[in-house]
Amino acid sequence: MSREWLLRAVLMLSVALAGGQAGAEMVGRFDTRIQVDNRYFDDDMRLDQHGEFTVHNRAQEVRSGTSFALRHGNSGGEARLYRLFVEKRLSPSGTVLTLGRLQRSDSLGFYTLDGVKLGWRKRQLAIKLYGGVPGRIDDYRSIDGNALYGIELHFRPRNKRSALLSGRLGWQHYRDGASSDRLSWGVSTRSRSSIEYLFSGVYILKQGRAEELSAQARGDVSGKGRWQLSWQIYQPQQPWLTFRERFYSLYAPGHQSVWRGDFHYRPGKGVEWSAGGRRVAREQGEAGYGLTGGVELSRSSGLRMEVQLNFLQLSDDATSGIWFQAGKAVSSRNRVHLRSTLQYQDKELYGVDRTAGVELEVERMVRADLYLSLFAGYLRNSRLDDEYRAGARLSYYFDRYKPESVR
Numbered sequence: 225m226s227r228e229w230l231l232r233a234v235l236m237l238s239v240a241l242a243g244g245q246a247g248a249e250m251v252g253r254f255d256t257r258i259q260v261d262n263r264y265f266d267d268d269m270r271l272d273q274h275g276e277f278t279v280h281n282r283a284q285e286v287r288s289g290t291s292f293a294l295r296h297g298n299s300g301g302e303a304r305l306y307r308l309f310v311e312k313r314l315s316p317s318g319t320v321l322t323l324g325r326l327q328r329s330d331s332l333g334f335y336t337l338d339g340v341k342l343g344w345r346k347r348q349l350a351i352k353l354y355g356g357v358p359g360r361i362d363d364y365r366s367i368d369g370n371a372l373y374g375i376e377l378h379f380r381p382r383n384k385r386s387a388l389l390s391g392r393l394g395w396q397h398y399r400d401g402a403s404s405d406r407l408s409w410g411v412s413t414r415s416r417s418s419i420e421y422l423f424s425g426v427y428i429l430k431q432g433r434a435e436e437l438s439a440q441a442r443g444d445v446s447g448k449g450r451w452q453l454s455w456q457i458y459q460p461q462q463p464w465l466t467f468r469e470r471f472y473s474l475y476a477p478g479h480q481s482v483w484r485g486d487f488h489y490r491p492g493k494g495v496e497w498s499a500g501g502r503r504v505a506r507e508q509g510e511a512g513y514g515l516t517g518g519v520e521l522s523r524s525s526g527l528r529m530e531v532q533l534n535f536l537q538l539s540d541d542a543t544s545g546i547w548f549q550a551g552k553a554v555s556s557r558n559r560v561h562l563r564s565t566l567q568y569q570d571k572e573l574y575g576v577d578r579t580a581g582v583e584l585e586v587e588r589m590v591r592a593d594l595y596l597s598l599f600a601g602y603l604r605n606s607r608l609d610d611e612y613r614a615g616a617r618l619s620y621y622f623d624r625y626k627p628e629s630v631r
Contacts, residue, residue, distance in 0.1 A: 252277030259615030270297040285313035333365040369400030419443040449489040512538035578606040
């Protein structure tokens, strides 16, 4: 079955099984944004529309949903379908069948999967089978290929006092010209002192080596603070940037190890301090380290402020900066957000660049399910071209739906 026929079938099933039945509930969000900026083209004006909807028929135990984007600009238009699925609970035992364009996140990245997923849960044990054709998602470390399928097992003890919190084991086959098989695992445990330990890894069977290993420990300090220490080794397969490399802004092949520590402390109500650091050692390319620190304040008046300082040293290159944001509800219907940044960069490739930027956003609740936002931002560089962005966004929420993150 081709991708096109699969998606058409899922769309018809979604309407017939979920939308066409009485009592179906729909939640979601639809955004329309018009914006002008010069980040990609000179004075480019764009109209973007984003939709995210889920329909749930509890009587039929059917759930379906979609998310998409439509973009129009000086350079043309495009449409992106990020998700289109229908999900049916097959039996009281907990078996759930899902068809369509799904989304997955694992060691390969964040991508779509046009295919099928079958899940089963019984007490402490859960099993998930999946298969289909993977597709790339913009702005993320992502993949596409000819086929991807696998199985995952998850175990969570019923005894809440157990030292073992959870465990998982998975096998995955990926094919894009060449093929590869991966084993993945993860274990979460807890000590008597309530310190939590997490271990995970990915092993490539054909090459006989670990692609990624990680260990993490985290805990609380007297109810006022929390800390986290982690160690990770990984060996990138492709020259793509992940969120790890973005911190250092340069891709480096070969074996790498990362040490990281973070600490958060709340001395009183409405105040939280944070500090962190990381060190990367690379087999090839430059090694580096970074330091961060900040404070977050919240007041009973509704004012929230955050200040973050950072420093990065990568071989002979250095970057330091400060970032500030504040938000306040000025009335029952209006909110104001202010963000600003100062940054200093000294790069061996092109020298020194000083950056100062500010962004202002005003949001008004027209009614309970309709929000209007006006925003404008300007970034001034001492060496590179200045950047600006301004526009308006209208957001409509179905059934007052609030997504986990704003796309």
